[in-house]
Amino acid sequence: YQGPQLWEVADTGILFEWDDVINADPVWKANLGKNYGIGGTLDRHGNTVALSYDIFYIGMWGYRNVLEEMGRSEADVKALKTMDELADFAQQLKAEGYPKWFVSTGFLGGYMIRELFWVFVYQQSYPDDIMKKAEFMEGGVKFTDKEFINAGKAVQAMARMTREDVLSLDYQTDHYSLMVKQDTWGSLYDGPWATAVLVDNPDAINNVFGFFHPPVVEGARGDVWAADAGQILAMEKDNPHKEEIIEFMKFIHSPECTKFFIEQLTHPAGKFPDNWRDLVEHDIYFELVEMYEKSIISPWIVYTGEIETALIDNLTLVFTGDLTPEKAMANVQKATEDHWASQ
Structure with missing residues (x-):
């Protein structure tokens, strides 16, 4: 891997x-x-x-039929301009008695959270790869800079749009079961295998639509995906x-x-292959391929094990509400400085 x-x-x-x-x-x-x-x-x-x-990439998707049952639409979701707006949208549905937004973030602890965190940073800094600069302490970039704090706030927003029991759910069984049963109005699209899970479930796959992550802050890019081998x-x-x-x-x-x-x-x-469109039976695949081809690909690999661990541990605590983004990023910065001082 x-x-x-x-x-x-x-x-x-x-x-x-x-x-x-x-x-x-x-x-x-x-x-x-x-x-x-x-x-x-x-x-x-x-x-x-x-x-x-x-190819692995992380987007978001929703379910038209479930949204329509709640008096909402695909257009309503795609019109949201920031992660906070998406979280507010989820909270409004909850207040009306509907299930909260369901995402797979949290199922793997900080692993998925860390990957999205990188995207949120790159939305603000593109084309400058400040993530790598912070990791390797280059150019005066630090994890305590505003782009990283803003990305931490987006992690807080993800927690507000997520089921309360998300950390207790099993990533493989519960995640895909909820997707197939559409026991949610939306979820994180965490890679091509997620689409493959729905191939034999027509009700789910014919109602699903894809969309980019809303930007972490207004004015940041919304067409950034975490994509990698x-x-x-x-x-x-x-x-x-x-x-x-x-x-x-x-x-x-x-x-x-x-x-x-x-x-x-x-x-x-x-x-x-030239005839690939003839091989596809479901519109969602066309939509996801188009989004991938038109997207900005975010570098998201963390190359230093100790710094990756610091990110995962601290972002998980931001997600659970046990740390502020400011404190978490200060911890990551200290771990980064300690790591390179020891080399």
Whole structure:
């Protein structure tokens, strides 16, 4: 999986670097498109040491039929301009006696919260990658800067739009069960596999629609997604079956193979076949692919394990209401300074 683990493995020197063989094959490189070099596949020096076979991204989606039952519409949701407005919308529905907004954030503790936090920061700083600067203490950027505090406030907003029992729910069973049963008017879209879960549930998949995260503050970008390599494959550089594995990876990224991903409503890392639209039966897939293609991709990998842990721990406490964003970010900044002082 991507993240600090990949860097740690790459640092041992055992992984094959893919750049030369990819650049030597124009068809393969074209099949990878903008997914070549995507975050989560690179070592700390920028070399490609892994390849993705699907794409992971986080958006939001709602259910038209459930909203209509509550006297609301898809247009009402898409018109909301900030995370606070979305939280207020959820609270209003609760006040009227309807279920609160349901998101998968919280099911994995701070893991999903951290990924969205990065998006909220990048909405404000694009195209400047201040997340990485804060992590590596570059350019005077600190986690206590206003962009990070604002992102922490968006985490608070997520807590206001979430069921009270979200932290006790099981990510795999409860999350997808609620999505299939539509026991919610909206949820976090946490990757292509979420769409695949609904393939065999026509009532759910025909009523779902996708939309971008509302900006963390008014004026920030609303078309930013956390997107990265989903599942990644790597190879030891001295693997005796190197040539066969290279051919297999070329196949994974070919239109011949990606059609199988598309039929299951999963976003492949390779080139879509020319007739891919003929393979799709549900409008939500077209909508999500279009959103992905038009979106700004946020860098969200945290490369330093100790700093990732500090972020997850402190953002979880913001989500539960046990820390203010200001205090949480001060804690993360101190953890960052302590980490680099120890190196």
